[in-house]
Amino acid sequence: MAKIICVLYDDPVTGYPKSYARKDVPKLKCYPNGQTVPSPKKIDFKPGELLGSVSGELGLRKFLKSLGHKLVVTSDKDGANSVLDKELADAEVVISQPFWPAYLTAARIAKAPKLKLVITAGIGSDHVDLAAAIKRGITVTEVTYSNSISVAEHVVMMILSLVRNYIPSYQWVIKGGWNIADCVQRSYDVEGMTVGTVAAGRIGIAVLRRLKPFDMKLHYTDRHRLPKQVEKELNLTYHSNVESLVKVCDVVTINCPLHPETENLFNEKLIAKMKHGAYIVNTARAKICDRNAIVKALKSGKLAGYAGDVWFPQPPPKDHPWRTMSHHGMTPHISGSSLSAQARYAAGTREILECWFSKRPIRNEYLIVDGGKLAGTGAHSYSPGNATKGSEEAAKFKKVK
Amino acid sequence: MAKIICVLYDDPVTGYPKSYARKDVPKLKCYPNGQTVPSPKKIDFKPGELLGSVSGELGLRKFLKSLGHKLVVTSDKDGANSVLDKELADAEVVISQPFWPAYLTAARIAKAPKLKLVITAGIGSDHVDLAAAIKRGITVTEVTYSNSISVAEHVVMMILSLVRNYIPSYQWVIKGGWNIADCVQRSYDVEGMTVGTVAAGRIGIAVLRRLKPFDMKLHYTDRHRLPKQVEKELNLTYHSNVESLVKVCDVVTINCPLHPETENLFNEKLIAKMKHGAYIVNTARAKICDRNAIVKALKSGKLAGYAGDVWFPQPPPKDHPWRTMSHHGMTPHISGSSLSAQARYAAGTREILECWFSKRPIRNEYLIVDGGKLAGTGAHSYSPGNATKGSEEAAKFKKVK
DSSP states (O other): OEEEEEEOOOOOOSSOSSOOSSSSSOOOOBTTSSOOOOOOOSOOOOOSSSSSSSTTTOOOHHHHTTTTTEEESSOOOOSSHHHHHHHGGOOOOEEEEEOOOOBHHHHHHTTOOOOOEESSSSSOTTTTTTHHHHHHHHHEEEEETHHHHHHHHHHHHHHHHHTTTHHHHHHHTTOOOOEEEHHTTTTOOTTTTTEEOOOOSSHHHHHHHHHHHGOOOOEOOOOOOOOOHHHHTTTTTESHHHHHHHHHHEEEEEEOOOSTTTTTTHHHHHTTSOOEEEOOOOOOSSGBBBBHHHHHHHHHTTTEEEESSSSSSSSSTTTTTTGGOOOOOOOOOTTTTTTTHHHHHHHHHHHHHHHHHHTOOOOOOGGGEEEEOOOOTGGGGGOOOOOOOOOHHTTTTTOOO | OOOOEOOOBOOOOOSOOOOSSSSSSOOOOOOOOOOOOOSSOOSSTTTSSSBBBTTGGGOOOOHHHTTTTTEESSOOOOOSHHHHHHHGGOOOOEEETTTBOBBHHHHHHHTTOOEEEEEEOOOOTTTOHHHHHHHTEEEEOOOTTTTTHHHHHHHHHHHHHHHHHHHHHHHHHHHTTOHHHHHHHHHOOOOOOEEEEEEOOOOHHHHHHHHHTTOEEEEEOOSSSSOOHHHHHTTTTEESSSSHHHOOEEEEEEEOOTTTTTTTBHHHHHHHOOOOOOOEEEOOOGGGBOOOHHOOOOOTTTTEEEEEOSSSSSSSOOOOOTTTTBBBBOOOSSSOHHHHHHHHHHHHHHHHHHHTTTOOOGGGGEEEEEEEEEEGGGGOOOOOOOOOOHHHHHHHHOOOO
């Protein structure tokens, strides 16, 4: 019998019992690169249900019970007296989502002698100290591609909303007024603007593809140059470094993983090289940007807007400056947790667990760390460094209901 | 000497003097169909400036003064004692934007014996009683295509924002909380959904083109079927009537002009035929939808969301139900008035006036009514009916500053 800890976010406080907007989600067969969507032998949920919350349990309870395992589901993940901290002592598997991450620091891993498998239900395992996992021989997995398109949609939405000044305009409606001039003095078309992505992996390329018919000029930088045929198809301009990219872009979208080389990449120095009145959309990880440099650049007008859905820590404290800085369009970390995405990553988590407990190999594309080293196709994006921490800061968060 | 009345919206109340987010707007040469952008002999403004407000004067003052004409600029357009009403008596030209329309009813036209030219700085001349204009031999023009792409961008932004539940999620950030489950229980990906446009003119087709890489299923209905090659390129499904379209769509975008056949088209009966949890985005004209039927369908959950930027009347009174209805993402009427669009339609207005006063022909594509009949390529979309009125209701609006 194994103990599995599933760290999930809390249930909704409004509209409870859950009232969905729609009856189902569209069915997909495979991702744009041909990879099939998750294919567990069975699922015990209905796609379109809320699965990422404590009550949703990622649809895993029945399955794990049938195998005789113990499932612990909690949202209490931060600080020394958290349920996660207590339960870690004899857990074999820890599952969490990047939206509500179980920070697995080296110290925590040291206190979890039985830990063998970490699953990110979603994409992005930077909440795990990969160096410590490698050292201990822990397998780290994520459900690659499960929500890449969800995030790409969020990015395009946020680019349009910042450039067109959506939310401040909406607010005029709500407050009962009608001041067009005030709305439009910061409203532009994206047509003809230059947009650049930092990294053109699954998400970055999906963003570029979606922006192509907007007649924007498409630029990118990446460790790995894209095939010539893709560059030609999308009429892409390649930059060998991020400095060169940001100098020419009206809009910069950040779609790289967080690792030691990208941590704090958008600091005061790099932002100084950007065009006046540029926009940043960051749905990758918050620590890629210097928190205070962003606030300062928005205040001075150097940046015309900043949006994204990633924060550090998560959840961010009530007084986190990104909640109140000028011209932002932030959301909580939700871009990859639409009900559509949840159906896929819950199925992917199930698939990984089915493989794990029946000792079948886990799909190569889901592996980040395995057999004591970076592994699988996922590793392409990672460095074995450490950019975690965060649990202590997150523990300061007081829920607002 | 002619008198020209220019009805424009008021200046911003915040950030005044104007503080632009950016230094300029991208330069375009022509629209997607090859039509060249407006080409007046000269302009007296800098593209990127606020031109659609009273202080902006569409950049016309210097030019009209040089020809010895009198320019009256006002935002006071509604009710019997408005500046517009008083000045109409001896005006030759009336210019206004759909965002702040000078309602030219038959009664008002009757009180303007010298009126010869009406210019819509933008697109959509339904604020003019076309039947009355035809009868009086008044020329009605608009700056065709000047803001079609701007509107198409707004539509895509609003579709993504409704389906992904953007604004309610943003509000969790602002109020200091972090409830992912509450955000995502109404958040979906657009991928795989079916979207349909009512009319596939310049805006409708631009919306479809932009949604194509989102892997949505694209449907349309229109009086005029699109060329086979366009249907094939975008993999479009054609519907000969709107009932057939709405039955299969998850998202409906309305991009037809307002005329007697489209007035009140989306009434209770048509909405009843829609899918449960469908979304409507209407940036065309408010009167295409039955005001109360929309409110009711949002309340019942039949509609999962409604967004758009068109209202009736404009401005809408403080207690207009669309300001406070559930799950809406409305803006004031701004989609076609980005600073990018303003530069184009101000130049187009100048082009029309240059032609008018030098007795050169106005571009065919700008003509709606000319020589006592519907004229030009613009007329394609209109019927010679009357769907104006609105000035009396708009007069009830009390400014909120």
